[in-house]
Amino acid sequence: MQIRQIAAQQNIPDRYLEQLLATLRRAGLVRSQRGARGGYLLARDPWKITLYDIVSCIEGFDTQADTEKQPSTAEGLVISDVWQEVRQAAETVLQKCTLQDLLERRNARQQLDIMYYI
Amino acid sequence: MQIRQIAAQQNIPDRYLEQLLATLRRAGLVRSQRGARGGYLLARDPWKITLYDIVSCIEGFDTQADTEKQPSTAEGLVISDVWQEVRQAAETVLQKCTLQDLLERRNARQQLDIMYYI
């Protein structure tokens, strides 16, 4: 798909989407075809890409981001540990969720909507 | 304890800490004693206060914060759902963690440090 199409469908400024896709490309999640009739395509199958891959890529997940600036008191270290657990819990949720899952969920929801409409 | 003591120990500007404590007080998590020899104390026992109480109080957890601005497309709703799951996972971790737990962890860590020091 081309940036313009995605931007129009999802209502995102195309210049901004361009940056996001460039980041995803550098992380090897999508591939790009330059030139006229170019565009983007997924680098892997939809069930082999998790939300964790995407999120950790565009929002650079420094696992130790807060550890560095803590004065390493006993309290600070304990707090860091808990935050680490929270982050871990969130990450496992994202890791279990693939693009394929999202797609299926969307289709299921659309089916539901149609039934309600009838 | 008095604001000054906490601020000095944790290396936080006292005027800022004052605001945070005021928020906690309004949420009923701490009580305050005014006047000379005044200060703050926990409103409940340490094992009856969870990290979730604290975090959701000072950083007002709008459960539906992102739902309102999504154009409610099928995609947007699915994304909201996943985010809701992530948030839920993080919250359960915080809900399981009481101040008493943190205290015990800190003490355990301090014991460890002493042993290493020997």
Next chain:
DNA sequence: TGCAAACCCCAGTGGAGAACCGGAGTATAC
């Protein structure tokens, strides 16, 4: 071959929210 359409890179802007002062006021132990 020319050119338009697409991707590519980099630098900067704007706004929202968190972190952080400052001043003036009020309650209370001593």
Next chain:
DNA sequence: GTATACTCCGGTTCTCCACTGGGGTTTGCA
């Protein structure tokens, strides 16, 4: 009565994210 604490409120940075702009380079196609 007074010093010491909390209390309220407004303003000031500071940082991060969403977003914009102006240049490229690559490539399909007439």
